[in-house]
Amino acid sequence: MAKIPGSASDLDDLRGRIFPFPHRHFLSAADLNTAQATALLDLADGFVGLKTGDFLAGRTLMNLFFENSTRTQASFELAGKRLGADVINMSARDSSMAKGETLIDTAVTLNAMRPDLLVVRHAASGAAALLSQKVGCSVINAGDGRHEHPTQAVLDALSIRRAFGRVAGLTVAICGDVQHSRVARSNVALLNTLGANVRLVGPPTLIPSGAERWGAEVHYDMASGLAGADVVMMLRLQLERMTGALVPSAREYFRFHGLDREKFAVAAPGAKLMHPGPMNRGVEIDSDLADDPTVSLIRDQVEMGVAVRMAVLACLAARLEA
């Protein structure tokens, strides 16, 4: 990074670029049109490296995680705190959900505490949208089942844009367990909005039926799927999915769908590698490649995560004021 933003003029510049979010909530990557997505990436780019600001002073951010996720929760928490918000973390273990309360009852209870921003992670697809209908604050979907994880798509797009200077026209191969991946669904939507060519690559049992109508090319083998790709985005394969129901074994999965240097070699010269984490080394990705700083954007993705979440939170808060 050339410089760390934080001076008064930097902050004023950023403040000027914050725009009211198009919707009260951020539930889906498809909520953004091309102009909004680009403006959000520009703003997030400005937030990279910012350690402190007052954009969310006096706001309350509530992290409501029904599914454990250390990194996403920490990323939202850090984003909120760096912008001066009061941050509260609630996990399913502590909540009354564990005592049998329904999601809507939980929402009504939390709403009475008047948070401004509610970040939700839930194992059921559509849970964030359901919650958003019952609360007065802004809801940010931090992952709902197999459906969407929109801030991940934005941080992936930002990582790509910083590495290549653009997103439009690039070929992005999303590889692995697309079937169960909210990251893949959000990425297909946003990358299409930003003008990238998207491919989905995996065994037929892990590619949803009809995926070719999502705005993506479908490939069942890595050789054709990675040929000429600028970005190879690997998805995590849950270990319990490799015991013979969808994929025969971990070794067969790695042989045909795990990324190693041999398979990566057919990608475009200068191609980059991404992974939303956490990685299963030796299953979907070879350690040697994952740790190679000349091709791997994996660490950038984590860093971009905080900046993107700051930008999203700031824009949602700006709409609340409006």
Add this chain to the structure above:
Amino acid sequence: MSARPLALTNARLVDPASGYDGPGALLVRDGLIAEVSQGAAAAPSADIEVIDCQGAMLAPGLIDLRVKTGEPGSETKETLQSAARAAAAGGVTSFVVQPDTDPVVDDPSVADFILRRARDIGQARIYPAGAVTKRLGGEQMAEIGLMREAGCVYFTDVDRPIVDSRVLMRALQYASGFGAWIAHRPADPWLTKGAAATGGEFAARLGLPASPSAAEWIGLERDLALAEITGGRLLVDQVSTGGALQALERAKKRGVAVAATASINHLSFNELDIGDYRTFAKLDPPLRAEADRQALIDGLASGLVDIVVSAHAPAPAEDKRRPFEEAAPGAVGLEILLSALLTLHHQDGLPLLDLLRAVTLAPARLIGLEAGRLTKGAPADLVVCDIGAPLQIDADKLVSRSKNSPFDGRRLQGVVRRTLVGGQTVYSAD
């Protein structure tokens, strides 16, 4: 590899690939077909070894997609070596062994074992089929991709239908990523449970537990629907009933990626051949009504049935000399397949080219072999057969280690004179 080129002259060439059936000769060099001459051939030069076919049929060697041996695990029934000898005697030059061995071929290392053993056996080319599910258990998918790389030519749970529709759906889906065929026995598992014969008047008189022939049709409709929604390649294992053939025809018209085999036994016998509880005629699927057999013959003539298999299933006497209900199903057939097919030609008027296509070109294409055709550059896997010569099957004289054949005592027409694999004679009747 033979040092000298070999000419097979004065033959009636029958080649389903080109559709040629007429006089001609072949030149074989370095194990491959070097030249095909239709009509009268020029006199061969002196440094060429000549085999005069004396007007007999010269056709591609047969490719049998469904053969069981007992190796590994039950070598007393049959070994790869003894099966290869039986194949050579029957004009079969390539065959696919089933994965229901002990251990099951559900792992690339077992496929590799079979291929290494097969390399030392010259009488026939042997290819393994892999299991669809681990231990043929019908639950967990086996390593289809790795086994395919190891050399498995298709995948099957052999006689066991996969009961769980989701398992079969995913297997078809997964295998489609590799372009691999899944062979599956169409059968409703609840209707066929415990059955020893086809339901009907005859089984009722004999008092045998029976399943309705519709059990095959019902099972097949499910399998076809799964193949249709997944785009997977389904090889219907041993279709045997008229109802199932109609379902197959409808699916083929819809463009489903499906092919079907029929066994030589079901083309040659009907349920009455069980007779007085002849356990040699106990098969799986069981023998059907004569109307079903006729429908199968029509299906073969029309191309609805793509491939004919021997369904070679050796069973030693101790497994067959039992009450019908308890006896092991299956029949040996490697040595009989061609003669029985030719008998269909003579008796039922099935065209020779169509019959041979179902045991040469069609199976070769399905598993991707260069063999199965009389084409320049193809392996010189050949059979010379006197198609009109009569013979009577004597099961005790079969080369196969097990002698269980329902053809025992049957009079057939069509005698194999010579079999060549890679230009080498592996069987000669003289």
